[in-house]
Amino acid sequence: MTTEIIERPTDQETSDEGRLTKGDLRKSFLLSNFQQASFNFERIHAMGFCVDMIPLIKRIYHDKEDQIDALKRHMTWFNVTPALCGPVVGVTAALEDGRESGKDIEPGMIQSIKIGLMGPLCGVGDPLMWGTLRPILAALGATLALQGSWLGPAIFFVGFNIVRLALLWYLLVFGYRRGLLILDDLGGNLLPRLTEGATVLGLFVMGVLVTKWTTINIPLVVSRTAGKATTLQDILDQMMPGLPALGLTLLTMWLLKKKVNPIWLIFGMFGLGILGYWLGFLK
Amino acid sequence: MxxxxxxxxxxxxxxxxxxxxxxxxxxxxxxxxxxxxxxxxxxxxxxxxxxxxxxxxxxxxxxxxxxxxxxxxxxxxxxxxxxxxxxxxxxxxxxxxxxxxxxxxxxxxxxxxxxxxxxxxxxxxxxxxxxxxxxxxxxxxxxxxxxxxxxxxxxxxxxxxxxxxxxxxxxxPQVVTGGMTVASGFIVVVGYAMVLNMMSVKYLMPFFFAGFILGGYLDLSLLSWGAMGLIVAIVYVQLNPKFSAPIAHLPAGAAAVTPTGAAGGELPDDELDD
Structure with a gap:
């Protein structure tokens, strides 16, 4: 196993070769797919992070007491968008590795770097995964699924997981190789750029979805000329297609910000639909 | 069963x-x-x-x-x-x-x-x-x-x-099932609103409205819309003065050679002095 050493950039402060093999990182990668298995409200992913670290701790430390200390170190509160836990595990492993090599790395420093990475990674992970990648793939899949096509669920499942697995693996290796230097990378423009880019893409596609995949028809007759009825919907469509959908979306956003439970909003819309159908102003 | x-x-x-x-x-x-x-x-x-x-x-x-x-x-x-x-x-x-x-x-x-x-x-x-x-x-x-x-x-x-x-x-009754069918046409906005609130950055909302207006008139597939959105996002990040040195006098092509994946080292980090 030890033949396949991951080489690090030689001109860096972590100039010695790392102890971890590709096999160790692969084990950690497989385990990190189950990052949230023991999710709990007290310490969120604490045990998940510890489990990710186990194959790495086993390789780095041979003294039982050192292993126990490392395990306890990584049973602390941890939370990050699950697809982006790789870089934190990688950097932490690099630090543990350096510590065993006699570098001046205190346990407190490992903790604070872990916590320091969580914030920015959540900041990019949540809009990237939950605001952009998943809604876009889910909407794409759902529109195909509405026609009964197998492609819908398939595109969603395969597409999402390819991106997720690639992020998990490459960022883990990247984090371990770069070690502390990753902090310089993240401190630069990379994360804010990625976050803003993902947000622009997500917002743009949401705008398209609001007008294209929302159906509101208001068949109220406004005027009748030469036997041809003009409905309120016709007038609204002439102004700009999708205006009622936009209004309803903005209203819902406002209500959600006022902490109204989304489920009640959905029930309210059922009520509106039934009322509208009964009185004839919605069809 | x-x-x-x-x-x-x-x-x-x-x-x-x-x-x-x-x-x-x-x-x-x-x-x-x-x-x-x-x-x-x-x-x-x-x-x-x-x-x-x-x-x-x-x-x-x-x-x-x-x-x-x-x-x-x-x-x-x-x-x-x-x-x-x-x-x-x-x-x-x-x-x-x-x-x-x-x-x-x-x-x-x-x-x-x-x-x-x-x-x-x-x-x-x-x-x-x-x-x-x-x-x-x-x-x-x-x-x-x-x-x-x-x-x-x-x-x-x-x-x-x-x-x-x-x-x-x-x-x-028919009025309930008919009304539910009508409602299922627009109940999706709750989901949209939740995503939007999570992403909500006021100064980026113009991109939402751009998508809304274009989507109302253009008949493209969702995949094409995604590609359009990606292009808009890349161009926005490239041209945003927040992310690049003040090089307003240079031709646009010079600013474009800063792909999103570039490491921080290639860019001057202290750019926010405009």
């Missing part, structure tokens, strides 16, 4: 429950959960259509940090069973799914509190340096989450009476 089907429902709903806490493989999303449940029950296409409809509604259901959203897992598995075995329409399936999503949310909160016990047991194994003990506890906690969905789902699968479901739902 045959015994084999009930066993398969148990296994699949366990995977859905596990997926719901992991949030990795996405087996808990309606698009996947309803499809496979439908397949087990012999009506895959109904499952796919119900999954697609529910997916659009659940688009914004996401767990950020420790906050819990409505539960798509239980809503998907049980509503698919009720629609297929009870012979109901997809629109009625949606109406059934929503109360289930609330029930599932309550169960999730309970399950994620129960796993605190596993966390503390994990501490004791760490004290002993017992790697296997930690693995075992980590994955046992996952089993709790799996059973959270598979127990209620399997109970419904065993005790469901098609005639009872039918008689209850068929008793709904």
């Amino acid at each position: 045959s015994v084999l089907q009930i066993i398969l429902i148990f296994f699949w709903s366990s995977i859905v429950g596990a997926g719901s806490v992991l949030d990795s493989f996405q087996t808990h999303r309606p698009l996947i959960a309803c499809t496979i449940t439908g397949l087990i029950l012999g009506h895959p296409v109904t499952g796919i259509i119900l999954g697609g409809t529910l997916e659009l509604i659940a688009l914004g259901w996401m767990n950020i940090g420790a906050a819990q959203s409505p539960d798509s897992a239980l809503a998907s598995t049980i509503s698919t069973i009720l629609v297929i075995v009870g012979g109901q329409s997809v629109a009625k399936g949606i109406a059934i799914a929503l109360p289930l999503a609330i029930a599932g949310q309550v169960l999730t909160v309970i399950a994620r509190s129960v796993t605190i016990i596993f966390q503390h047991a994990g501490d004791r194994q760490a004290e002993k340096g017992n790697f296997r003990g930690i693995y075992a506890l980590h994955f046992s906690a996952l089993a709790v989450q799996a059973l959270r969905v598979s127990i209620p789902t399997t109970l419904v699968a065993i005790f469901i009476s098609p005639t009872a479901v039918r008689s209850v739902l068929d008793a709904l």
Whole structure:
């Protein structure tokens, strides 16, 4: 196993070769797919992070007491968008590795770097995964699924997981190789750029979805000329297609910000639909 | 329902429950959960259509940090069973799914509190340096989450009476079912609004309105819209003075050679002096 050493950039402060093999990182990668298995409200992913670290701790430390200390170190509160836990595990492993090599790395420093990475990674992970990648793939899949096509669920499942697995693996290796230097990378423009880019893409596609995949028809007759009825919907469509959908979306956003439970909003819309159908102003 | 089907429902709903806490493989999303449940029950296409409809509604259901959203897992598995075995329409399936999503949310909160016990047991194994003990506890906690969905789902699968479901739902008057069909056309905005609120950065909202206006007039596939959005995002990041040195006098091409993936070292970091 030890033949396949991951080489690090030689001109860096972590100039010695790392102890971890590709096999160790692969084990950690497989385990990190189950990052949230023991999710709990007290310490969120604490045990998940510890489990990710186990194959790495086993390789780095041979003294039982050192292993126990490392395990306890990584049973602390941890939370990050699950697809982006790789870089934190990688950097932490690099630090543990350096510590065993006699570098001046205190346990407190490992903790604070872990916590320091969580914030920015959540900041990019949540809009990237939950605001952009998943809604876009889910909407794409759902529109195909509405026609009964197998492609819908398939595109969603395969597409999402390819991106997720690639992020998990490459960022883990990247984090371990770069070690502390990753902090310089993240401190630069990379994360804010990625976050803003993902947000622009997500917002743009949401705008398209609001007008294209929302159906509101208001068949109220406004005027009748030469036997041809003009409905309120016709007038609204002439102004700009999708205006009622936009209004309803903005209203819902406002209500959600006022902490109204989304489920009640959905029930309210059922009520509106039934009322509208009964009185004839919605069809 | 045959015994084999009930066993398969148990296994699949366990995977859905596990997926719901992991949030990795996405087996808990309606698009996947309803499809496979439908397949087990012999009506895959109904499952796919119900999954697609529910997916659009659940688009914004996401767990950020420790906050819990409505539960798509239980809503998907049980509503698919009720629609297929009870012979109901997809629109009625949606109406059934929503109360289930609330029930599932309550169960999730309970399950994620129960796993605190596993966390503390994990501490004791760490004290002993017992790697296997930690693995075992980590994955046992996952089993709790799996059973959270598979127990209620399997109970419904065993005790469901098609005639009872039918008689209850068929008793709904036409105005209610018609109104629900109308509502299912615009209920999706709740999902959109949840995503938008999560992304909400006021100064980027023009991109939302741009998508809205263009989408109203142009007839492109969703994939093309995604590509358009990506291009807009890349150009925005490239041209944004926040992310590049003040090189206004240079031709546009010079600013364009800063791809998003570039490492921080290639750019001057102290650019915000304009």
